[in-house]
Amino acid sequence: MSKEIILDDYAFLVSETDEKGIINFANDDFCKIAGYDLDELIRTNHNIVRHQDMPKIAFKQLWDTIKQGKTWDGYVKNKCRNGDYYWVYATVYPFQSYDGNNGYLSCRRKASREEIEVHEALYKKLKKEEI
DSSP states (O other): OOOBOOOOTTOOEEEEEETTSBEEEEOHHHHHHHTOOHHHHTTSBGGGGBOTTSOHHHHHHHHHHHHTTOOEEEEEEEEOTTSOEEEEEEEEEEEEOTTSOEEEEEEEEEOOHHHHHHHHHHHHHHHHHHO
16 A cells, blocks of 8 residues: 655755656656656656646646746645655746756655645546546
8 A cells, every 4th residue: 555755844856857758867855755766767758756646637737838938836746666655846847958958847845734635635626527
Protein backbone atom coordinates (compact mmCIF):
# COMPACT_ATOMS: atom_id res chain seq x y z
CA MET A 1 0.00 0.00 0.00
CA SER A 2 1.33 3.42 -0.92
CA LYS A 3 1.93 6.13 1.63
CA GLU A 4 2.33 9.88 1.48
CA ILE A 5 5.85 11.23 1.62
CA ILE A 6 5.94 14.62 3.32
CA LEU A 7 8.54 16.96 1.89
CA ASP A 8 10.98 18.68 4.16
CA ASP A 9 10.12 22.35 4.72
CA TYR A 10 13.30 23.32 2.87
CA ALA A 11 13.00 20.87 -0.03
CA PHE A 12 13.06 22.55 -3.42
CA LEU A 13 12.51 20.18 -6.34
CA VAL A 14 13.76 21.38 -9.73
CA SER A 15 13.62 19.76 -13.13
CA GLU A 16 14.18 20.91 -16.68
CA THR A 17 12.55 19.37 -19.73
CA ASP A 18 12.60 19.92 -23.45
CA GLU A 19 9.45 21.08 -25.25
CA LYS A 20 8.09 17.51 -25.29
CA GLY A 21 8.52 16.95 -21.54
CA ILE A 22 11.72 14.89 -21.75
CA ILE A 23 13.88 15.46 -18.66
CA ASN A 24 17.25 17.14 -19.25
CA PHE A 25 18.02 17.92 -15.61
CA ALA A 26 16.74 17.12 -12.12
CA ASN A 27 18.24 18.32 -8.85
CA ASP A 28 19.11 16.15 -5.86
CA ASP A 29 15.88 16.96 -3.97
CA PHE A 30 13.77 15.82 -6.91
CA CYS A 31 15.75 12.61 -7.37
CA LYS A 32 15.63 11.81 -3.65
CA ILE A 33 11.86 12.31 -3.27
CA ALA A 34 10.97 10.55 -6.53
CA GLY A 35 13.32 7.66 -5.76
CA TYR A 36 15.36 7.76 -8.97
CA ASP A 37 19.01 8.31 -9.74
CA LEU A 38 19.65 11.24 -12.06
CA ASP A 39 20.88 8.88 -14.79
CA GLU A 40 17.51 7.08 -14.70
CA LEU A 41 15.57 10.33 -15.19
CA ILE A 42 17.61 11.96 -17.95
CA ARG A 43 15.98 11.42 -21.37
CA THR A 44 12.81 10.09 -19.70
CA ASN A 45 9.42 11.74 -20.04
CA HIS A 46 8.49 13.78 -16.97
CA ASN A 47 5.22 11.87 -16.72
CA ILE A 48 7.26 9.09 -15.08
CA VAL A 49 6.20 10.74 -11.80
CA ARG A 50 2.59 11.43 -12.81
CA HIS A 51 0.19 10.01 -10.27
CA GLN A 52 -2.97 8.33 -11.54
CA ASP A 53 -5.08 10.49 -9.19
CA MET A 54 -4.22 13.62 -11.17
CA PRO A 55 -7.05 14.63 -13.50
CA LYS A 56 -6.19 14.93 -17.20
CA ILE A 57 -7.63 18.45 -17.29
CA ALA A 58 -4.94 19.66 -14.85
CA PHE A 59 -2.14 18.67 -17.22
CA LYS A 60 -4.04 19.94 -20.25
CA GLN A 61 -4.28 23.33 -18.55
CA LEU A 62 -0.58 23.21 -17.65
CA TRP A 63 0.51 22.39 -21.23
CA ASP A 64 -1.89 24.89 -22.81
CA THR A 65 -0.50 27.61 -20.54
CA ILE A 66 3.22 26.95 -20.96
CA LYS A 67 2.97 26.40 -24.72
CA GLN A 68 1.62 29.96 -24.91
CA GLY A 69 4.83 31.14 -23.25
CA LYS A 70 3.12 31.80 -19.92
CA THR A 71 3.96 30.59 -16.43
CA TRP A 72 1.73 27.94 -14.82
CA ASP A 73 1.45 27.23 -11.13
CA GLY A 74 -0.63 24.76 -9.20
CA TYR A 75 -0.76 21.74 -6.93
CA VAL A 76 0.39 18.37 -8.14
CA LYS A 77 0.28 14.89 -6.67
CA ASN A 78 3.26 12.92 -7.95
CA LYS A 79 4.22 9.30 -7.52
CA CYS A 80 7.52 7.93 -6.31
CA ARG A 81 9.31 5.06 -7.95
CA ASN A 82 8.16 2.68 -5.17
CA GLY A 83 4.49 3.69 -5.53
CA ASP A 84 4.40 6.18 -2.66
CA TYR A 85 3.28 9.73 -3.45
CA TYR A 86 3.99 13.34 -2.56
CA TRP A 87 2.23 16.67 -3.04
CA VAL A 88 3.93 19.83 -4.27
CA TYR A 89 3.12 23.37 -5.22
CA ALA A 90 4.69 23.70 -8.66
CA THR A 91 5.63 26.61 -10.87
CA VAL A 92 6.44 25.74 -14.48
CA TYR A 93 7.73 28.27 -16.94
CA PRO A 94 9.14 28.29 -20.46
CA PHE A 95 12.78 29.22 -20.89
CA GLN A 96 15.70 28.89 -23.25
CA SER A 97 18.40 26.55 -21.99
CA TYR A 98 22.13 27.16 -22.12
CA ASP A 99 22.36 25.39 -25.50
CA GLY A 100 19.71 27.62 -27.08
CA ASN A 101 16.94 25.02 -27.03
CA ASN A 102 13.53 25.90 -25.68
CA GLY A 103 12.21 23.99 -22.74
CA TYR A 104 10.46 24.21 -19.41
CA LEU A 105 11.72 24.62 -15.89
CA SER A 106 9.66 23.32 -12.98
CA CYS A 107 10.29 24.42 -9.41
CA ARG A 108 8.36 22.76 -6.62
CA ARG A 109 8.00 23.24 -2.88
CA LYS A 110 6.13 21.53 -0.08
CA ALA A 111 2.36 22.01 -0.14
CA SER A 112 0.64 22.67 3.19
CA ARG A 113 -1.84 20.16 4.63
CA GLU A 114 -4.69 22.64 3.99
CA GLU A 115 -3.63 23.13 0.34
CA ILE A 116 -3.42 19.38 -0.14
CA GLU A 117 -6.87 18.75 1.32
CA VAL A 118 -8.49 21.37 -0.90
CA HIS A 119 -6.84 20.07 -4.06
CA GLU A 120 -7.31 16.42 -3.22
CA ALA A 121 -11.08 16.98 -3.03
CA LEU A 122 -11.08 19.05 -6.23
CA TYR A 123 -9.04 16.46 -8.15
CA LYS A 124 -11.29 13.61 -6.99
CA LYS A 125 -14.28 15.53 -8.35
CA LEU A 126 -12.52 16.24 -11.66
CA LYS A 127 -11.45 12.57 -12.02
CA LYS A 128 -15.09 11.48 -11.59
CA GLU A 129 -16.09 13.87 -14.36
CA GLU A 130 -13.56 12.20 -16.70
CA ILE A 131 -15.40 8.91 -16.54
